[in-house]
Amino acid sequence: MSDAPVAERRPTDRVNRRDVDTLRITEIFYSLQGEARAAGAPTVFVRLTGCPLRCDYCDTAYAFHGGQRWGMDDILAEVATHGVQHVCVTGGEPLAQPACAALVRRLCDAGYRVAVETSGALDIRPIDTRASRIVDLKTPGSGECQRNRWDNLAALTTEDQLKFVICDRADFDWAAAVCREHGLWDRCPVWFSPSHGQVEPSALADWILGERLPVRLQLQLHKQLWGDQPGR
Numbered sequence: 293m294s295d296a297p298v299a300e301r302r303p304t305d306r307v308n309r310r311d312v313d314t315l316r317i318t319e320i321f322y323s324l325q326g327e328a329r330a331a332g333a334p335t336v337f338v339r340l341t342g343c344p345l346r347c348d349y350c351d352t353a354y355a356f357h358g359g360q361r362w363g364m365d366d367i368l369a370e371v372a373t374h375g376v377q378h379v380c381v382t383g384g385e386p387l388a389q390p391a392c393a394a395l396v397r398r399l400c401d402a403g404y405r406v407a408v409e410t411s412g413a414l415d416i417r418p419i420d421t422r423a424s425r426i427v428d429l430k431t432p433g434s435g436e437c438q439r440n441r442w443d444n445l446a447a448l449t450t451e452d453q454l455k456f457v458i459c460d461r462a463d464f465d466w467a468a469a470v471c472r473e474h475g476l477w478d479r480c481p482v483w484f485s486p487s488h489g490q491v492e493p494s495a496l497a498d499w500i501l502g503e504r505l506p507v508r509l510q511l512q513l514h515k516q517l518w519g520d521q522p523g524r
Contacts, residue, residue, distance in 0.1 A: 313364040315391050316341040318355040318384065320367070322374045326513040328426050328453050329481060330407060335378040336371045340392060343385040345411050348435040349457065349487045355384040364391070368398060379404045381423075387414040396420050413439040417447050425452045431466055433459025433487065445474050452480045455510070459487040464499050471507065483510040 318339045325335040339352070341359030362370075371379055379399050386392045387410050397420045399406045406423040410416060413436070416425050427444060430436040434457060448454070454476055456467040467484065476482050484507050486496045497509055 313391065313394070314361045315364070315367065315389050315395060316359040317362045317367070318359045320370050322376070324513060325378060325380060325407075327485070327510055328407065328455065328483060329424065330378055330380075330405070331510075331513050333378045334376045335380050336374045336376060337380045337382055338367060338371065338395070340381065340383045340386040340389055342388050343383055343411070344388055345385060345413055345430070345436045345439055347411075347430065347457075348433070349459065349490065351488070352382075352384065364395060364398060367395060368402060371399070371404070372402075377403075377405050378407070380407045380409060382409040385411050385414065387411075387416070387419070393418040393420070396423050399423075411436075411439070412444055413441055415441065416444050416452075421449055421451060423451070426455055427452065428455045428457065429467070429470065431456055431459060431463040433457075433463040433490070445476070445479075448476075448479045450480055453483065454480060455483045455485060457485050457487050458496055459490045461499065463487075464496070468503060468505055471505070477506045482507040484508070485510040485512065488512065 318341045320336065320338050322336050325331055325333045339355055341355055341357065343356055381392065381396055386408060396406055396408055400420050400422040407426055408419055408423050409426045410428065412427040412429050416427060419425055430440050458464050458467060471477055471482060484496060484500060486493050493511055500507060500509055
């Protein structure tokens, strides 16, 4: 697996930084998808730099700042070197960079199976619906619940996915109520994930079974395999 920092492989400071066809990238790496519908699939991850949120449990704070500008063609070329079909555009918050939509469109045009991991605080509608938009609705325990953009729910398709990171029983009850109110499990797959170190997976499993919720329990495969190592 390639976990070398992106700056060591393909520097792109030669690109005009004001060019709309560039993005600030923290890392591009090859690993197994750890979450959602494609969990376990070999995947190339394109991690964009920057995020307007500060969730209490964030495990990618290293992507808040820094990174390097990459041209769109260079990103596509790097993705192609790994020879797999799954690509995940993530962050940070990838939608915070306007050129993210163009990148997702080009990846879809190239025939990749694309997932976009987003907080749900920004408008998902510019993102190509050929991609699976994995929207992480923020629970009260995240500290960023007030940032949820509720009109995103109307834009969901069956290709999309919803994720709730559950920090405690109050978060679970809140997430279940939101799903019922908006009929979310009839729109797309809904994942409940225990916040690492805050909720035992077995406890969350018992809550889901006890309430008979039509949601899916999600454990972070990459953390089970490699912990919190960047580039994994």
